[in-house]
Amino acid sequence: MVKFKSKKMRLTLLMILAMITWGLSWTNAKILGNYGDAPLMMFWRFFIATISFAPIVWLKKESFKISKEALHFIILNSIFMTSYNFFYFKGTQVGLAGEGGVLVTTLNPILTTLFSALFFGGILLRKDIVGLMLGFFGGACILKIWDLNLDLLFQSGNFHFIMASLSWVSVTILTSRSKSVIPFIPYSFWCFALSAIFSLFIAVNEPLLDVFQFDWIFWLNMMCLAVAAMAFGTSVYFQASVELGAKKASAYIFTVPLTAMGFAMYYLGEPLMITTLIGGTLGVAAVYLINK
Numbered sequence: 001m002v003k004f005k006s007k008k009m010r011l012t013l014l015m016i017l018a019m020i021t022w023g024l025s026w027t028n029a030k031i032l033g034n035y036g037d038a039p040l041m042m043f044w045r046f047f048i049a050t051i052s053f054a055p056i057v058w059l060k061k062e063s064f065k066i067s068k069e070a071l072h073f074i075i076l077n078s079i080f081m082t083s084y085n086f087f088y089f090k091g092t093q094v095g096l097a098g099e100g101g102v103l104v105t106t107l108n109p110i111l112t113t114l115f116s117a118l119f120f121g122g123i124l125l126r127k128d129i130v131g132l133m134l135g136f137f138g139g140a141c142i143l144k145i146w147d148l149n150l151d152l153l154f155q156s157g158n159f160h161f162i163m164a165s166l167s168w169v170s171v172t173i174l175t176s177r178s179k180s181v182i183p184f185i186p187y188s189f190w191c192f193a194l195s196a197i198f199s200l201f202i203a204v205n206e207p208l209l210d211v212f213q214f215d216w217i218f219w220l221n222m223m224c225l226a227v228a229a230m231a232f233g234t235s236v237y238f239q240a241s242v243e244l245g246a247k248k249a250s251a252y253i254f255t256v257p258l259t260a261m262g263f264a265m266y267y268l269g270e271p272l273m274i275t276t277l278i279g280g281t282l283g284v285a286a287v288y289l290i291n292k
Contacts, residue, residue: 015240015252018233023259025229026101027267028221029092035218036210038089039203041225044211045085046196048226053189053235062185070182077174077187078194084167085195086202087160095157098270101260103142103158105253106283107165110135112172131289138282141275172241172249179242188235257284 032041057064066074091100114132117124124132142158178187211218240249257280264270 011236011240011243014236015249016255018236019252019255020259021224021228021233022105022253023101023256024263025225025233026092026097026260027263028225028229029089030097030264030268031221032218032225033089033093035214037206038086038093039199040206040208040211041089041222042082042085043196043199043203043206043208044222045226045230046082046192046199048222049230049234050189050192050196052227053192053231056231056235057185057189060185062183064186064189066182066186066190070178070187073174073178073181074187074190074194077171077178077191078198080167080170080174081191081195082198082202084164084171085199087164087167091157091160091164093157095161096264096270097268098261098264099142099273099276100157100161100164101264102257102276102280102283103139103161104165104168105256105260106135106142106280106287107139107162108168108172108253109287110139110283111165111169115169116173127289131286133286134282134289135286138279138286141279141282144275175238175241176245176249184235184238184242188238191238192230253287 029041035041088100088104091104110132113124113128117128175184175187178184211222237249237252240252261270261272261276261280265272
């Protein structure tokens with residue numbers, strides 16, 4: 001019992017650290033958007049994450065071998081991870097990093113709960129339904145649904161943020177269901193590696209080697225994204241999805257909106273809009289209700 005509590009406490013601390021790196025990652029992505037387009041940034045993020053994570057697989061004495069069944073999960077998850085990163089970089093390039101961080105990270109656990117109930121037999125209690133309603137009201141507030149038109153949806157980056165959230169919901173659910181066929185450490189490694197290959201195909205016309213001419217600001221932000229937020233943060237999230245389940249793991253994301261907005265305000269000078277504040281608060285309340 002003591003060992004179980006200690007393991008749970010360790011995972012909780014790791015998840016909090018991981019979520020801080022995710023909050024900072026929205027600012028990192030916005031800064032990197034000044035150096036190149038989404039496909040270029042995606043490839044190098046996945047490539048560096050794969051290289052940095054490989055020693056962890058070896059140190060943990062995990063096997064790099066995977067079964068055919070595990071490969072199906074890895075391929076599907078890598079497609080959605082690549083999709084998420086494309087929309088994530090595109091959204092921060094044209095929109096506000098803080099707003100994107102609040103919108104995506106409040107929508108993720110809400111949509112995960114909804115999709116799990118609709119497609120995988122999850123049970124929705126009354127509090128869950130109230131939470132979902134609050135969450136969607138919060139998302140509508142951040143999107144300024146009353147002013148919404150197709151041009152504004154794309155120009156603000158909000159279309160990309162919505163697509164990023166839908167992609168990440170798929171990542172969360174797939175990862176939680178992969179636990180019966182593959183341990184999370186080799187699963188993380190192969191998802192990063194395959195996503196790097198998928199990104200390479202998308203970035204085939206990008207000047208891939210130009211990154212070696214970029215300054216230290218580029219490399220600092222890229223390392224934060226690839227090593228801290230992805231190799232560390234995403235693999236810890238995968239572990240939590242496996243050990244706690246998709247719904248509980250996604251609940252930790254409610255800590256990200258505050259840090260995402262805080263980092264964006266401090267480093268990028270982005271304003272805190274009242275619609276984002278109200279929408280984010282409703283989203284956090286929704287996630288709390290769903291996971292209470």
